[in-house]
Amino acid sequence: MGRLGAKETKRRIRCGIAALFIFSLLACVPARSVHFTKVEMGCEEEERLLLQRSEAEQRLIEEQRSVYEDEQLEHYLTELARSLQPPEVLARISFRVTVLRDRSADALSFPDGRIYLTTGMVAQLENEAQLAILLTHEMTHCTHRHALRALRHVKEGAVRRKGLSGAASALSWQNALPSLETYLDELESEADTVALQLVVRAGYDGAEGGKLLEWQQRDLEEGDLDEVSRVTRYRELEKRKEFWHKLLDTRAEDAKPGITGREAFLAHTHRVILDTACADEARGRFTLAQREVERYLAIRPDDARAYCLLGEICRQRGLVGDRNKAKDCYTKAIDLRPSFPEPHRGIGLVYYKEGEKARAKNSFEAYLIFAPDAPDKAYIQRYLSTCN
Amino acid sequence: MRKLLILCMLCIAACATTNQATLYEPSSRNFSVVIPEGWEKVNMEKYLLITKYGPFSHYILVQDYGIDRKFNHTNKKFKKSMLPLEASEVIIDEISTDEQIKNFRLIENMPVTINTYDGFRLIFTYNTADGIGHKTMYYGFVIGDMFYSIRYNACNEAYYQKDVATFQEVLNSFRVLQARVM
Numbered sequence: 001m002g003r004l005g006a007k008e009t010k011r012r013i014r015c016g017i018a019a020l021f022i023f024s025l026l027a028c029v030p031a032r033s034v035h036f037t038k039v040e041m042g043c044e045e046e047e048r049l050l051l052q053r054s055e056a057e058q059r060l061i062e063e064q065r066s067v068y069e070d071e072q073l074e075h076y077l078t079e080l081a082r083s084l085q086p087p088e089v090l091a092r093i094s095f096r097v098t099v100l101r102d103r104s105a106d107a108l109s110f111p112d113g114r115i116y117l118t119t120g121m122v123a124q125l126e127n128e129a130q131l132a133i134l135l136t137h138e139m140t141h142c143t144h145r146h147a148l149r150a151l152r153h154v155k156e157g158a159v160r161r162k163g164l165s166g167a168a169s170a171l172s173w174q175n176a177l178p179s180l181e182t183y184l185d186e187l188e189s190e191a192d193t194v195a196l197q198l199v200v201r202a203g204y205d206g207a208e209g210g211k212l213l214e215w216q217q218r219d220l221e222e223g224d225l226d227e228v229s230r231v232t233r234y235r236e237l238e239k240r241k242e243f244w245h246k247l248l249d250t251r252a253e254d255a256k257p258g259i260t261g262r263e264a265f266l267a268h269t270h271r272v273i274l275d276t277a278c279a280d281e282a283r284g285r286f287t288l289a290q291r292e293v294e295r296y297l298a299i300r301p302d303d304a305r306a307y308c309l310l311g312e313i314c315r316q317r318g319l320v321g322d323r324n325k326a327k328d329c330y331t332k333a334i335d336l337r338p339s340f341p342e343p344h345r346g347i348g349l350v351y352y353k354e355g356e357k358a359r360a361k362n363s364f365e366a367y368l369i370f371a372p373d374a375p376d377k378a379y380i381q382r383y384l385s386t387c388n
Numbered sequence: 389m390r391k392l393l394i395l396c397m398l399c400i401a402a403c404a405t406t407n408q409a410t411l412y413e414p415s416s417r418n419f420s421v422v423i424p425e426g427w428e429k430v431n432m433e434k435y436l437l438i439t440k441y442g443p444f445s446h447y448i449l450v451q452d453y454g455i456d457r458k459f460n461h462t463n464k465k466f467k468k469s470m471l472p473l474e475a476s477e478v479i480i481d482e483i484s485t486d487e488q489i490k491n492f493r494l495i496e497n498m499p500v501t502i503n504t505y506d507g508f509r510l511i512f513t514y515n516t517a518d519g520i521g522h523k524t525m526y527y528g529f530v531i532g533d534m535f536y537s538i539r540y541n542a543c544n545e546a547y548y549q550k551d552v553a554t555f556q557e558v559l560n561s562f563r564v565l566q567a568r569v570m
Contacts (some may be wrong), residue, residue: 222463279485282462282481282484282485283461283462283463283464283481283485284459284462284463284464284465284481285463286463316464316474318467349471349473349474352471353469353471375494375497376473376497378498378499379471379472379473379497379498379499382499383471
């Protein structure tokens with residue numbers, strides 16, 4: 001959702017960008033002495049500037065971060081997002097969802113309806129209900145003009161401080177208005193409230209929002225955060241989870257069980273899930289990677305690559321029982337696709353380290369038959385020479 | 389990588405040029421190596437970094453550290469029982485998952501013997517975030533609880549070729565100090 005980043009540092013950078021974004025706009029917009037809490041009509045100039053800046057930010061994002069090329073996935077996400085909004089909103093905002101190749105779980109939206117999800121975020125979701133909650137949350141930032149309201153909030157604070165100086169100004173600022181961070185939290189809560197209404201109206205299970213936040217807390221264990229940031233982030237998620245449960249408790253009509261749409265979600269997102277699992281395996285986030293592969297296998301149970309990847313995870317993790325599990329996975333991959341070289345290599349390495357030289361030899365030989373130009377051929381030949 | 393270059397810049401003033409080849413064998417390290425004539429030692433506590441034309445052009449970096457050390461970009465760790473191929477894959481993952489490293493391309497991954505120890509040699513190229521291309525030859529091996537690496541990095545092919553032979557001399561002079569092997 002708006003601030004569901006897995007990396008605290010990235011989140012802070014984003015907050016910084018948001019603040020810069022707002023403050024740079026302040027420099028452009030003529031100050032007026034206005035006092036309001038709701039967005040007024042007639043603020044076209046600010047919105048125009050916001051939209052201009054949004055376009056520039058989006059260009060920057062797409063230059064700096066690689067877009068995940070999958071037209072079908074993008075179409076699915078965009079169509080799902082649109083299906084959750086009433087026609088009058090769609091007439092005003094043209095929503096479009098783009099996936100960025102980034103392992104950290106993150107989502108962000110722009111006032112023009114552009115939404116970015118990272119591959120890490122998509123892979124973290126369990127079903128369509130969770131995706132719908134995430135999308136409606138992000139869309140609410142657009143439909144409820146959160147960027148503009150945050151800008152106005154900062155401007156109002158600046159106007160109130162004008163005329164006061166030093167400590168008086170600071171005190172006045174503290175007392176008169178909540179801090180920007182608190183105000184942004186309020187906007188996040190509003191986005192959650194609206195998201196729940198929209199997804200329940202579409203027939204999805206609202207309880208999935210709490211589960212999504214729980215998954216995110218659990219995934220923090222293997223993330224990139226240091227201990228302090230992890231604890232801080234955990235508490236933030238806990239607060240949001242409590243808010244979500246409170247919403248469900250106070251709105252009995254929204255707490256009714258609905259659909260989760262797990263199969264539909266996995267059918268459209270399986271590729272990104274497997275790609276993310278590969279990225280997590282390379283980063284040594286074995287528990288996350290395993291969970292992702294297993295989710296992939298639930299929808300594609302005959303994929304030799306997935307079994308091989310699961311074998312690699314177990315072989316490299318090396319916990320009690322992992323060696324046997326790795327062998328089972330490699331064997332399953334070989335059964336599914338005998339000419340696939342990697343599982344022969346993987347199981348060969350396990351046998352070699354177990355001292356099962358005859359079995360290792362057979363596996364290494366099979367590997368080199370199916371991959372005669374393998375980049376690690378010299379190692380395998382060296383190991384083979386000791387198997388005789 | 390980037391952090392390393394910044395550190396190099398900060399420490400460049402503390403460089404000590406050797407007019408003749410000298411043996412580097414500090415009590416704090418588990419290895420010894422000969423620093424070639426004309427190369428400068430950049431004072432680093434955690435590793436040995438030497439250069440002839442400046443670390444932005446090229447450098448040789450020698451490191452020794454415990455196998456339980458946490459990497460910056462991958463959570464994978466070395467294990468005592470690791471085969472050289474497995475150890476090389478940890479290093480490949482550590483480098484290729486660094487977000488500052490662009491266009492990582494592995495040219496070679498070969499088993500080698502370094503000072504009687506079975507290890508690996510990687511040759512790879514990459515670009516830093518500022519677009520500068522680099523080429524690296526990376527030797528590494530695990531013995532007991534320690535991992536050793538000796539790498540040569542140059543900012544382009546011309547610099548790479550210029551001193552690759554000198555790097556081989558440094559590599560050949562590399563010795564693990566047996567008394568300190570854990």
